[in-house]
Amino acid sequence: MEPILVLTHADETGAALTRASLEAVTAGQALAQRLNAPLILGVVAADQAAANALAATGARILAITGPDFAQPRYASDAAALEALCRAASPSIVLAPGSSRFARVAAGVAHRLGGRIDTHITALSGDATLEVTRWFYRQRIEARLHRDGSPWFLLLEPGTNAPFNSTVAAAIVEPVAVALPAIRTTVSGLRAASAGEQTIRPDAKLLFVAGAGWTKKQPDGQVHAAEAGELILSFLSETHASLGSSKSLVDQGSDGQPVLPFLTHMNQIGQTGSTPRHPKGLSTCCHGEEPHVVGWRFVNDRRAISLDPNCGWTRGKADVVYIADAFKVMSKVNELLGSD
């Protein structure tokens, strides 16, 4: 059988592979074994040392390295992936569904006369490959098979365990790439919202803020500024990712008190995102279905709400604390700060 190629890329250090890349490697190993196909790993990084994390795979490693590949950029990344694919001649190409590769993979598939599917959550089938993905806001799960080669599959981050082994000097075959004229110079990164970046897809914990944070509290007053401080302090101590209910992010346009660091990018739910985190903590949120549908891939769900009759208590959370989130988070922050 023709080889399976797994494409990987380095993180912002340039010398280590991203977690999502290492997850794709695990998926590639399992698939190659099941289909009895050779496995080839492709690396795009500033520094060839990034490939050392793959030494223990025993697979053939092709790499394109150098300063031109330090930053994501369509022209250089597309040329690099095309060169890796031409060097490996695979029938199946697995790649992490990262923003870097999601941007170029369809174009590369087109250049190679291949096919592409994205948001893949599972690979199955013994003789032929079947892939699983979700449609309609994670409500419908579909299994697909496609003829046509090479078949590019962008794997959803968080769906495989990352390849984890001791780092050793890898035997790497450098692949030459002819870069087109580069018109784009990457001058730096700027967060989508003002201030600190709060959306962290790789975080172990999703912290969700609901509209209750900016509602009148038992003393008859709104404490939005205090709410903001409590939330940001918790995020800086834990590096959790920040999600929000729709009601809270909509409030800015309704002229109500707002938390300035939240945008619609933070919204979780039917009309928001469906992130993958091992744990989630919802605060001041009612737990209504259009919101909770976005928690489908959060494994351990906890909520803090004043309302003992909220959606979370009706079977949507594993643990619900019927308590004042201001008091609970203030105590939690105090404990985190005392480490």
Ligand SMILES: Cc1cc2nc3c(=O)[nH]c(=O)nc-3n(C[C@H](O)[C@H](O)[C@H](O)COP(=O)(O)OP(=O)(O)OC[C@H]3O[C@@H](n4cnc5c(N)ncnc54)[C@H](O)[C@@H]3O)c2cc1C
């Ligand atoms: C078509 C459609 C799509 C939608 N899509 C989404 C979506 O993608 N995401 C989404 O989130 N919503 C969505 N919604 C809206 C959703 O139905 C809810 O209206 C919304 O999630 C409610 O937000 P909330 O729970 O933060 O606010 P509220 O319903 O106002 O609840 C606030 C909660 O905070 C609690 N509270 C207040 N003070 C405290 C305190 N000190 N301590 C602890 N708890 C406190 C209150 O008891 C209350 O339970 C959608 C609705 C529709 C119709």
